[in-house]
Amino acid sequence: MPPEPPPAAPALLEVEDLHTYIGQHHILQGVSLRARRDAVTVILGRNGAGKTTTMRTIVGLLRPRAGAIRFEGRPIHGLPPYEIVRLGIGFVPEGQGIFATLTVDENLRVAMLDENPESRDRLPRIFALFPALERFRQARAGTLSGGQKQMLSIARAFVNPNRLLLIDEPSKGLAPIIVEHLVAALQEMKSQVTVLLVEQNFAMASALGDDFYLLDDGRTVHHGRMVDLVHDHALKKRYLGV
Ligand SMILES: Nc1ncnc2c1ncn2[C@@H]1O[C@H](COP(=O)(O)OP(=O)(O)OP(=O)(O)O)[C@@H](O)[C@H]1O
Numbered sequence: 001m002p003p004e005p006p007p008a009a010p011a012l013l014e015v016e017d018l019h020t021y022i023g024q025h026h027i028l029q030g031v032s033l034r035a036r037r038d039a040v041t042v043i044l045g046r047n048g049a050g051k052t053t054t055m056r057t058i059v060g061l062l063r064p065r066a067g068a069i070r071f072e073g074r075p076i077h078g079l080p081p082y083e084i085v086r087l088g089i090g091f092v093p094e095g096q097g098i099f100a101t102l103t104v105d106e107n108l109r110v111a112m113l114d115e116n117p118e119s120r121d122r123l124p125r126i127f128a129l130f131p132a133l134e135r136f137r138q139a140r141a142g143t144l145s146g147g148q149k150q151m152l153s154i155a156r157a158f159v160n161p162n163r164l165l166l167i168d169e170p171s172k173g174l175a176p177i178i179v180e181h182l183v184a185a186l187q188e189m190k191s192q193v194t195v196l197l198v199e200q201n202f203a204m205a206s207a208l209g210d211d212f213y214l215l216d217d218g219r220t221v222h223h224g225r226m227v228d229l230v231h232d233h234a235l236k237k238r239y240l241g242v
């Protein structure tokens, strides 16, 4: 008999049959996904499919009614957001979540978790990824361009030595050339952190993604390798309209 193949390494993040309510509304009705270590996993789906709700549930901003979320094998559902963040999960919310009246520098400093002395040492890496942020360190964040705000928002999560970054629609509202810069920066970051990315821009999703999960009506309806989805025109048309 051939030897048994080695067991698959456990995913960094495992989400199993998640059900989340917002008020009376049963929004997530069975979301499951796995984010492999050192890969970029992309969550796709139409507007209202439940992508943001999935991310907000993972980071503890919404409490699931049923299902399980495990990070490095450890259940985290039910933990408050500040504890989840301290485990090494960074969240870049849709619409940026930066402080407009603080400078770029101040935005980065308030994002640093105090018990991580490494954060300061990470600044040069961040400025190498996003040179514009170094140029505008003393500028108020509210005066930055849309693309620079998005970069600052990602930098705020990257300033801590996180093992997983959740990034919700980073390309939204950005010009194509800025999206290209963002893709390049995220390509660089790929070697340093595992990423779970919500992205409707299919060019960006397919440039960055290793694995994909397709949500529809609050459920995971498909998943696989991004290279296979790129050629699956029927699936893309049915669920994404591309
Ligand atoms: N605060 C809320 N109250 C009521 N319903 C909500 C609330 N937030 C989200 N929903 C509903 O939950 C469903 C999923 O929303 P969600 O924001 O997760 O979708 P999404 O996939 O991120 O969409 P988009 O691509 O537009 O960002 C939608 O039908 C939305 O209307």
Ligand SMILES: [Mg+2]
Residues within 6 Å of the ligand: 051, 052, 053, 094, 169
């Ligand atoms: Mg959303």
